[in-house]
Amino acid sequence: MRGQELELLTPARLVVTETHGRVCVEPQGDWVIDTVGAVEDELRALASRADPSAIVYSFTQLGRIDTAGAYLLGRLTQDCADPDGDFHYLDHHPVAPGLIAEVRRRTLSCAPVKAQTYGFRAAVARLGAGIEAAYLEGLGTLGFLGHTLTTAASTALRPWRFRLTPTVWVMEEAGVNAMPIIAVLSFFIGAVIAFMGANLLQTLGMTVFTVDLVAVTVLREFGVLITAIMLAGRSDSAFTASIGSMKMQQEIDAMKVLGIDPFEAIVLPRVIACTLMAPLLTFGGMVAGIAGGMVVAWSTDLQISPTMFITRMHENTDWSHFMVGMSKAPVFGLVIAIIGCRQGMEVGGDVESLGRRTTASVVQSIFAVIVIDAIFAMMYLELGI
Incomplete structure (x- = not known):
């Protein structure tokens, strides 16, 4: 059954056109987890050179799409001030815009790990953070005691x-x-x-x-x-x-x-x-x-x-x-x-x-x-x- 499903899928393709300062991204075929691997490198290259605010999508040739395809497409506009704005979409699609926005909301973006600093200022900062944490713990315990009483x-x-x-x-x-x-x-x-x-x-x-x-x-x-x-x-x-x-x-x-x-x-x-x-x-x-x-x-x-x-x-x-x-x-x-x-x-x-x-x-x-x-x-x- 798995082989038959793969045979029914249309390979994912990406057509990119640049006109009047806009970069039109037109995904074609089925953008599901079994097919999007073929266009991932192309998407990465596009994301590195294109302005996120200039990206627009056209879904006229888009077939099926799942969370994997939505995640890859959403990465193109994730650095934009309004990544889910309507101006990013040239035409209406019943699934793709909402799925891209939902995947972005549920994707954890971890902040870069800060390099550990040493010295007097770092020691004082850690001491202050510890005192603040102890103070908040004390307030929380007193509040819990009051609730219990x-x-x-x-x-x-x-x-x-x-x-x-x-x-x-x-x-x-x-x-x-x-x-x-x-x-x-x-x-x-x-x-x-x-x-x-x-x-x-x-x-x-x-x-x-x-x-x-x-x-x-x-x-x-x-x-x-x-x-x-x-x-x-x-x-x-x-x-x-x-x-x-x-x-x-x-x-x-x-x-x-x-x-x-x-x-x-x-x-x-x-x-x-x-x-x-x-x-x-x-x-x-x-x-x-x-x-x-x-x-x-x-x-x-x-x-x-x-x-x-x-x-x-x-x-x-x-x-x-x-x-x-x-x-x-x-x-x-x-x-x-x-x-x-x-x-x-x-x-x-x-x-x-x-x-x-x-x-x-x-x-x-x-x-x-x-x-x-x-x-x-x-x-x-x-x-x-």
Whole structure:
């Protein structure tokens, strides 16, 4: 069948006449992908010497035409100020002018690659571009947070619209299933703190203060930090990947067509689940970290028994350290969920965009956690807590 179709095609020909300052291009025969290869060189030569604004077409002898033929003909006038103007056509054709214009609109014209510059000015330019990108990312995240909060307020006024099942599912996936890895990491962090503190305090004859060191650092900082970083690396990337894949498959667009608010159905359950589970995971991380420090204090030369460890921690560690650590957890959970969901909603239609957004989600979440933790530390320092 393919051979018979080729036999029915009329070879493509090109007739060019120049009169009164105009270059009349008359394509003849069938200008389809199987025939236009014979006239491509002739078209290139014509495009190199002719003025694009002087090109006019005559389609009286034109047979069939497809996108390949339209693309080659459209290249003659692509550099003209009005490449699709009516003055380019001497006669009417039902297909060719519209097809040439459509192919031109859908043809991606890539800008030439700029040579990479070096030096002080180039470094300052890149620094400025980076600062501007960070500023725009921050504004975008704040806007996304505002949209999420308004959706939460709207759902609070209409509680029957709240989606309990997705929220509980995310609580299990992002919270309960993350507990083992957070507990293991926190255990070893507590053990490392005890080792380092014991070696230093032993030279000063104050090894018993290892208990205070482990309790304060784990309760105040490391318990919540390890939890937040693990949420950023594990759950936050999962949020971005799942929402991004839905965006790529146009499921988000389908929700909008059906009248379903994506923020209400997708974003809000993840934000609520992550905000609620962060304090619980932090508490588990604190317990595991203190257990790690207790094991080291008992098994090394310190010879601090678990009973003595717990008693001293109870007598010398104020509850404010525990409350400081717990107060950070829901804030970290909210920020991590907002960043992960926003990056997922920003995914384009290709896999490269998904990978780039997932990486940005994890990096931005960890950066935000550390910055917010520093702000909390300065705030509590000024308050004397």
